[in-house]
Amino acid sequence: MKKINIFLGAILLSIWSVILFFGKHIGLSMLLFAIPITYYIVTLLEKNNKIKNNNSKFLIIPIIILASTYFIFNNSFFNLLNLLVIPILLIIMILSLTTTKLIAKTLLERILDIVIEPFAYIGETMTELRNLLAGKFNINKEKTKDKKSNNIIKGICITVPLVIIIIAILASADSVFSNMITNILNSFFNLFNNVDLMGIFIRVILIVCVFIYLSSFFYIITRYDEYFIDDEVKEENKSVDSTTFKMILTSLNVIYLVFCIIQINSLFMQKTNINYADYARQGFFQLMVVSVINLIVILITKKYADKTNKYINFMCIIMVIFTFIIILSSAVRMHFYEQAYGYTFLRLLVYCVLFTETILLIPTVLYIINKQKHLLRTYFTILIIVYIGMNFINFDAIIANRNIERYIETGKIDLEYLEDETGTDAIPELIQILDIENVDEQTKSETIRYINEVYENLSIEKMDFRDLNISKLLARKIIEGIK
Secondary structure (H helix, E strand, O other): OOHHHHHHHHHHHHHHHHHHHOOOOOOHHHHHHHHHHHHHHHHHHHHOOOOOOHHHHHHHHHHHHHHHHHHHOOOHHHHHHHHHHHHHHHHHHHHHHOOOOOOHHHHHHHHHHHHHHHHHOHHHHHHHHHHHHHHHOOOOOOHHHHHHHHHHHHHHHHHHHHHHHHHHHHHHHOHHHHHHHHHHHHHHHHOOOOOOHHHHHHHHHHHHHHHHHHHHHHHHHHHOHHHOOOOOOOOOOOOOOHHHHHHHHHHHHHHHHHHHHHHHHHHHOOOOOOOHHHHHOOOHHHHHHHHHHHHHHHHHHHHHOOOOOHHHHHHHHHHHHHHHHHHHHHHHHHHHHHHHHOOOHHHHHHHHHHHHHHHHHHHHHHHHOOOOOOHHHHHHHHHHHHHHHHHHOOHHHHHHHHHHHHHHHHOOOOHHHHHHHOOHHHHHHHHHHHHOOOOOHHHHHHHHHHHHHHHHHHHHOOOOOOOOOHHHHHHHHHHHHHO
């Protein structure tokens, strides 16, 4: 690919990004930007013979899917988080496409390098652009030409101020001349009465800044092999005495055995006289952390201990079983807690984390019995799939629906939380409050006030193709149907 195409792609993407995002909410615009920049980067790497691992192109799928959530849903948490996740996935795709083996240990360092380094190469990139333009338009760099150009600039700098001073003096000396100059200036400025000059200026500055960064980014990923040299896997013979791992695993498993017996008696079989909501009020986060620590212990043990040691493998399997019981205990605690105190985004998020950990136990067991070689790659794939699923679950609608069901059963509902923490995704569910037969007047009036407020905000907001959002359109249509 010709070098000039790097800069042409950068300027087109820069202009497109400012058109899509400046002064608008993110909606369809994210998808409209993700598709061309992803396609351009892959094409750029292909044309420069940088691709060594075509299988990594599958990462285009989650990038595009996550970008589409801005068009479909209106969840503030995922909208913010995806601004970080999407670029990281894009960079991981670039790194994995251009290396035969990407080592997890150095992944974070390489991600930071490829994000920060373009700033260090801005000068070199702009010099390359100047040289390309000079060759393209046959600009002669001889000293005589440079001297002539300098003389022209010097002449302009002297002439313009002098002309302004002379015109000002003449205008003060003759009223007819003054009126003529005034009319000319008024006619000129009237052309820009309806033009947002400041907005245009800011857009131009943004385009220039984005262009400079993208140019430097594209320049280094096509010119410098140092970013894409395969990580050298240094096999260090660090052997830890198996006795150490046996002691650690045995001790932890004994503790977990006692703990799991208590959990089975108190939570699952309900053999103790306790208030389950109070009992579950604390503990699920701690248990979730413990389950993560257990996975780390297993991975470290399998990496440094004797992989053929049957006792260690057996203890690892036992720890996986206890980890599953701990995860289940955490989920049961959260269930009791939700029944007593209601449903929130964070509490549903805990379920998702626990579900993910449970799924990760499957490849972990295969890894322990030496049936799984690429464990981290499997983990990464599972995490991407689960995260995409979380984006499409529609948390706000679930939270609203479950809190309404709880209101029907108990007469308790936290409308303030639903109003502050859920978006337009929850409107189809919240409207159901108005159809409840025995709804109290305060809850009904507060719901009507909130729905009217949402409708007013949606009516004021003028959407075009850039910030188009199905959730907002659906909410406005539903509210109009009941008004």
